[in-house]
Amino acid sequence: MEDSIFTKIIKREIKSEIIFENEKIMAIKDINPQAPIHFLIFPKEQIETINELTSDNSELISQIILTATELARKYNVAEKGYRLVMNCNDDGGQTVPHIHCHLIAGKRLKWEF
Numbered sequence: 079m080e081d082s083i084f085t086k087i088i089k090r091e092i093k094s095e096i097i098f099e100n101e102k103i104m105a106i107k108d109i110n111p112q113a114p115i116h117f118l119i120f121p122k123e124q125i126e127t128i129n130e131l132t133s134d135n136s137e138l139i140s141q142i143i144l145t146a147t148e149l150a151r152k153y154n155v156a157e158k159g160y161r162l163v164m165n166c167n168d169d170g171g172q173t174v175p176h177i178h179c180h181l182i183a184g185k186r187l188k189w190e191f
């Protein structure tokens with residue numbers, strides 16, 4: 079499998095604004111933010127889409143969500159509100175084939191398609 083943009087960021091081959099990192103997870107600022115706060119939380123393991131997830135990944139998914147909620151608190155948007163999004167494949171709008179959770183906040187979000 080070819081390295082994704084996120085794997086290249088993990089390997090420090092591409093620069094990014096890293097806001098959180100541990101053994102299994104990284105969070106960065108989105109390069110093209112759709113709101114005042116737009117972070118991406120992803121596993122260091124390169125899993126292409128959420129379709130590939132199994133019960134073996136339960137702990138990982140839990141860590142991704144909990145990291146997002148921690149970041150929401152840290153950046154003072156937990157009370158006002160925020161949105162977590164995971165896109166899957168073309169119709170879902172996924173452009174990077176490495177699962178990631180968007181944390182979007184800092185303005186009143188609409189719901190349009």
Ligand code: AMP
Pocket residue numbers: 083092094106107108109110111118164165171172173174175
């Ligand atoms: P998705 O469309 O759900 O696959 O989301 C991919 C996200 O990655 C988009 O919001 C992009 O703006 C973001 N993105 C792509 N390349 C980079 C990069 N080098 N650094 C930070 N964010 C990126």
